[in-house]
Amino acid sequence: MNWELFPQFFATGLLTGGVYALVALGLVLVYKSSRIFNFAQGHLMMVGAFIAWWFVENLGLDVWVAFGAAIAATALLGLGVERVALRPLIGQPILATIMMTLALSQVLQGATILLFGASDRALPNLFPLQPVIIGDLRLKLNLVMAFLVAMLGYLSFVVFFRFTKAGLAMRAAAEDHQLAQSVGLSVPRIFGLAWMIAGLVAAIGGVLLASISGLSLVVSLIALKAFAAVLFGGLESVPGAIIGGLTVGVIESLAAGLPADPAIRALNLGEIAPYILLLLVLFVRPDGLFGLKRIERI
């Protein structure tokens, strides 16, 4: 074990975890309000990042303008997806919604290849490349900024849920669809809003991720690690998504970096650490750290 490297890997993991947290946030928002677990979140991220790339490459927009435009476009895409694909499934069993988001991920995958090509693309850097040096730690500025954006996103959601009318309505719908409807809230509209926000969060995460690790079809796989984060934190909990995301990031980084033995390093433990964590959570505490325990009656 390379314990002397612990702080470095811990910090890197924490920062990567920031991006996972952002993805997890998108998943929790949709699940909280509509009880749909969005397996296509990763593909929404990928599409968002590719749209940003397209705006830069073909329209010659400034990186930050393209970033903003891509966020808007992906939010609209999220809205459209809810309207076309998920709304007809209200009241259907859980398998139908799972399959719908999986089918959606396939369609998005194909559409991305069709519209943007299958080859790897380079997104211009959002931030300068020089590293941030704190004591012994060397951290990529990209990662630090991504982490800060994720935290900013988290804080703005806390504010949104606590102090705005729309946020209150979403919390009400999350509590009980029928009760929310009976006090005059439009539940379908709330679902639409949730998917719009999910698209928005996805685009932010996708662009940040693409600026860190390059833009390709692989971006969509990152969200799969965020699944572990969401279950660890609890499906309904916004703070849980953040804590889960950070934990998964740290565990992944430590599992990949700490073992000193080359035979163990060759196993690429970082690749499956999130899923081992996922299995452990399911065995020990299926509802996650802050999830709600559901009581069932016949």
Place this chain on the structure above:
Amino acid sequence: MALRLAGDFDTSYAHDMATVRNRGQWAMFGAFILVLFALPFFADAHVVGIINLIGISLIAAQGLNILVGYTGQISLGQAAFMAVGAYTSAVLVKYGVSFWLALPLSGLSAGMVGLLFGLPALRIKGFYLAMATLAAQFIIPWFFRNVRVDIFGGMPGMKLTPPELFGIVFNSQQTLFFPIIGTVIVTTFIAKNIVRTRLGRALIAIRDNDLSAEVLGIAVFAYKLRAFFLSALYAGLAGSLWAMYARSINPEQFSLGQSVWYLGMVIVGGMGHGLGPILGTTFLRLLDELTVQIAPMLSKVFPQVETGLLAALGPILFGGSLMLFLIFEPHGLAHRWEMLKAAWRLRPFAH
């Protein structure tokens, strides 16, 4: 209960239970088997290849149908269990075991791994259980990619020598047809009949309401584990046949995308229906074949995406048809077929 033809009476309990009910059906059944086994002698290798692929997918889809359709448990890991079967066969053949012995053994080994990943069913169900199988879908290919590279061959995977029996080498589509379709017939027979046994009825009770099933005295956990075992066993058989069919296996062949395809086959065909996997697998595989056929034509129309057109069209058509089925016909093709049959029998009346 489906409508019966006039004059089709049950004269004994055995007759009441029979799947093939009368002389006409026996004749059709016999003719079907005859045509099926005569096919490789006449048909083009390409056509036989498609049928072989349908057969392999069908076995995996039937297993998934037991778990998803009859027991109501969602599994996102069918491709990973296929990987277990494929690698078991490849390793056994590598160490000199006959493929014909390796085939059932790989089914068993996949079943055991399936049991392992079914264990979380003790505490969780529905969506959470789907997540446990998702973990399997990542852990198993990781295992074959990174652990004991000397045995499993790591990223490039393993190669197989074609099996032999009575001097016949199974290295062409025509020869592969017989072991594949033979296995398909056995698994179809078992899948059809499992549902009509005590086991199958317990599984259906669990699907319809697991709490009520528990109250009725069904050991829910034990039966769920059996469903997991059976489903993974089918996947293992399919994987073993796939290894023989492809002759070169690597962990990338058993991705999450493949698992989604198998789920798609079950849903498009009709969950919890014996005919479902057959119709769904055929439909989606033919759709895939159609994509392969039309992609070169379309690439003349859209020259700018020439390279990725096939990779793009496949997922779009698959995802798109799955979405349409989920919205407009969640009961799948099998339900449509039943409706068509009923309408035919009642003709010329509407009801």
